[in-house]
Each structure stands twice: as structure tokens, then as C-alpha cells.
Amino acid sequence: MVLSYNLEPLDAMDLYYSGEKNGIWDGEFIKNEKTRGLIFPPVLKEFWKDYGYLDVNQNKDSFRFFIPDEMDEIRLQTGTGEVPILIIGVFRDYVLGIRRDTEDLQAAFGEQTEDGTMWSPVSLNFSGILATMLVSLLFQSEKHIVCDDADAIDAELAKYGAQRSLLRPSAGCPQHFSLNYISEKNLFLIAEFDAQGGDITMLHVVPGRELTLAELEQMFQTEFYQNAMDCDFQHALELQLKIIGSLEKPTSLELAEHYKLAARCCWELGQFDEAASWYDKGLVEVKNNIADAFHKAAGYYQAMGNFYADTGQYDKSDQYYEKGLDTLRQHFPDDAYQIGQIYQSHAQFLARNRENLDRAIALYDKALEEFQKKPKDCKYDIARTQQLRGEAKRLKKG
Numbered sequence: 549m550v551l552s553y554n555l556e557p558l559d560a561m562d563l564y565y566s567g568e569k570n571g572i573w574d575g576e577f578i579k580n581e582k583t584r585g586l587i588f589p590p591v592l593k594e595f596w597k598d599y600g601y602l603d604v605n606q607n608k609d610s611f612r613f614f615i616p617d618e619m620d621e622i623r624l625q626t627g628t629g630e631v632p633i634l635i636i637g638v639f640r641d642y643v644l645g646i647r648r649d650t651e652d653l654q655a656a657f658g659e660q661t662e663d664g665t666m667w668s669p670v671s672l673n674f675s676g677i678l679a680t681m682l683v684s685l686l687f688q689s690e691k692h693i694v695c696d697d698a699d700a701i702d703a704e705l706a707k708y709g710a711q712r713s714l715l716r717p718s719a720g721c722p723q724h725f726s727l728n729y730i731s732e733k734n735l736f737l738i739a740e741f742d743a744q745g746g747d748i749t750m751l752h753v754v755p756g757r758e759l760t761l762a763e764l765e766q767m768f769q770t771e772f773y774q775n776a777m778d779c780d781f782q783h784a785l786e787l788q789l790k791i792i793g794s795l796e797k798p799t800s801l802e803l804a805e806h807y808k809l810a811a812r813c814c815w816e817l818g819q820f821d822e823a824a825s826w827y828d829k830g831l832v833e834v835k836n837n838i839a840d841a842f843h844k845a846a847g848y849y850q851a852m853g854n855f856y857a858d859t860g861q862y863d864k865s866d867q868y869y870e871k872g873l874d875t876l877r878q879h880f881p882d883d884a885y886q887i888g889q890i891y892q893s894h895a896q897f898l899a900r901n902r903e904n905l906d907r908a909i910a911l912y913d914k915a916l917e918e919f920q921k922k923p924k925d926c927k928y929d930i931a932r933t934q935q936l937r938g939e940a941k942r943l944k945k946g
Contacts, residue, residue: 553714555727557678561599563729570767571600580616589653602763610684611677613637646674652720676721683725686754693753701751717741761794785813800833801841808851820859827852842879846872850890857897869894885926888918892933905944912937
């Protein structure tokens with residue numbers, strides 16, 4: 549077995565999350581650096597950009613970092629001069645700061661008192677904070693094994709082929725953790741050393757874990773929606789398949805929504821047969837529960853109409869657009885916005901493919917007719933449809 553010894557905390561987090569990341573946009577740091585003059589250490593920015601929105605930074609039993617807008621810098625007066633402390637988060641009832649004037653970013657705790665915040669240095673640096681954050685999360689595993697006597701520690705190390713002499717205490721952390729990982733078994737071995745950093749006092753064996761459903765959904769939201777202009781649809785599809793596999797007792801409508809998202813990713817990747825299969829699976833779920841969600845059903849029909857129109861299967865696209873319109877006319881005849889949206893979508897795909905421009909223009913007219921029933925609510929949609937209709941007319945003229 550290959551064992552990676554004494555990992556840096558960020559490297560261990562990369563293994564823990566199997567390379568998945570979900571954090572804050574770099575622009576948030578840039579904004580605060582320019583407008584507020586804050587200076588963020590590179591290692592803090594690296595953590596926030598990669599893991600800031602994952603469970604390692606949402607753990608109530610450990611440290612939690614603020615977003616950049618909430619961070620601030622103060623200057624403490626000491627006998628030797630000013631000390632710059634960047635306030636980066638909290639630890640239980642304490643405010644957490646790091647000293648930017650130290651190479652290893654020593655930590656300080658701020659305690660709220662009637663006289664204000666009283667700051668005290670602690671035997672912890674930023675690397676130790678990161679190690680504690682990951683370890684705190686790992687130790688919550690139900691399969692966490694603890695060995696706390698010498699014979700048990702030796703037996704467990706021998707079991708995994710770990711050499712005691714290669715385990716070294718980390719710097720900047722009172723518990724002196726050593727983070728080690730066995731990739732073949734997706735297993736972490738975490739050694740704790742005594743106060744002097746000499747002997748191993750405890751050995752923790754913790755299996756790596758699958759991402760939680762909440763984490764997967766967060767990652768998908770970031771990739772698919774927030775990063776929409778440059779979405780990695782292969783990555784989004786992989787996340788969506790993991791989400792589908794992690795759902796416990798989902799409702800039919802929940803399944804339909806996830807199937808639709810998987811279909812959309814396949815569509816963007818040019819995997820049209822797979823996309824059609826996902827849409828069909830979701831359609832079964834929609835039909836089984838249509839009485840509970842006519843609006844969702846209409847939206848689903850519209851999505852399928854869009855897919856088949858974009859791939860040139862116009863008979864099918866007409867069929868699904870009409871199903872969507874029929875559903876709305878029957879149950880929500882006053883929903884001018886969604887009815888207009890279906891007409892507009894239908895026209896857009898025809899115009900985009902330069903297929904039957906006369907029909908596209910007629911559909912834009914129908915969309916306008918609907919939107920104009922509620923001109924205040926559909927002001928933007930009216931302008932957009934007029935623009936699209938004008939483009940279609942210019943295309944027709946050649």
C-alpha cells in the first residue's frame with residue numbers, strides 16, 4: 549500500500565474531497581483589497597477559493613472563516629509597536645485573528661468583554677488551524693477508530709504498513725497532528741503527539757467519505773448556474789449523477805427535476821440519445837404527479853420542446869410545446885408570462901436554426917400578444933421579443 553506521510557492540510561483536504569472544490573470567487577478578494585486596502589495571505593485565499601462553501605468551513609465544532617466582506621484588520625498597540633491582526637473568523641465563542649507580521653501567521657483569540665475585545669496569542673498558526681478544521685470533520689465519522697495505547701498503535705501501524713519513524717508532528721498546532729493517507733483504501737491515519745512532539749499518544753483511523761448531498765448540490769449550483777457562462781457540463785453531469793445516486797426517498801417531482809438537469813448537461817455535451825433518455829425518465833415522473841404540479845409539468849414540456857427543436861426534431865418539439873400550452877391554458881389561462889415564454893422559446897429555436905422563419909415570426913407575434921396582456925410584469929419580455937422578431941425578419945430578407 550502506498551501511504552502519503554505528513555500531508556499539508558490543503559493537500560489532505562484535496563484528498564478528502566476527491567479533488568472537488570466549491571469556494572468563493574477570487575473577485576471578492578480583489579474587491580476588498582482594492583476598496584478596503586485589506587491584505588489576504590495567499591494560503592487563506594487558496595482555502596477560501598477551494599473549500600470555503602464546503603462542510604470543512606461549516607463545522608460548528610471547529611473554526612469557521614468569514615467571507616472577505618466580513619473580514620477586517622485591526623492594529624493592536626504593544627510594548628514593541630503595532631501588531632496587525634487580520635480578523636478571519638470565529639472559533640466557538642472566540643473571534644479568530646491571524647498576525648500578518650509573522651511568517652507562519654500566528655493565531656490570536658479575541659474574547660468579547662464589557663471593555664471590548666480582549667486579544668490573546670495562542671500556540672497555533674494558520675496551518676494548524678486548517679489541520680484542526682479537517683481533523684474535526686474527520687473525527688465525526690461513525691467509523692472513526694481510536695488507538696490510545698502503545699501496543700494498539702503499533703499493531704494498527706503495522707496493519708497498514710506505516711513506519712512510525714516517518715510520522716512527524718505538524719508545526720503550529722497544540723495537538724501536533726500528522727495527517728497521512730492511504731489512497732488504495734481511501735483511509736486517513738492521523739497521529740497525535742505529546743506536548744513535546746516526541747511520542748505518539750493516539751492514532752486515529754478514519755475512512756474517507758462520500759460528499760454529502762448538500763455539498764453535491766452546492767457544487768452543482770456553482771458549476772451549472774453561477775458559472776453558467778463557462779460551465780463545465782461534463783463536471784456538472786458527474787455531480788448531478790452523484791446527486792441522483794444520493795437521493796433518499798425522493799418524490800417523483802424531485803426526480804423529474806434532477807433527470808431534467810442531467811438531460812440538459814447531456815444535451816450541451818452533444819450526447820443527444822442520453823439526453824432524450826433522461827428527459828423520458830423524468831416525463832414518466834411528471835405524468836405520475838401532474839395533478840400536484842401543473843406549472844412544473846408545463847415547464848417540463850417546454851424543456852423537452854426546446855431540446856427537440858434545437859436538435860432539429862420539429863415534429864416532437866411541436867408536440868411538447870403544445871402539451872405545455874394546453875396545460876397552461878387549461879389550468880392557468882391568465883399566466884401570460886409562461887404562455888408567452890413557450891411561444892418565444894419555440895420561435896427562437898426555429899430562427900436560430902433558420903428553419904421556417906415565417907412561422908418563427910408568427911410565434912413571436914403570439915408571444916408578444918401574451919406578454920402585452922400584462923405589460924408591467926412583462927416589460928422586459930416585450931422588449932426582448934420585439935428584438936428577436938426584428939432579427940428573424942432581417943434573416944428572412946437575407
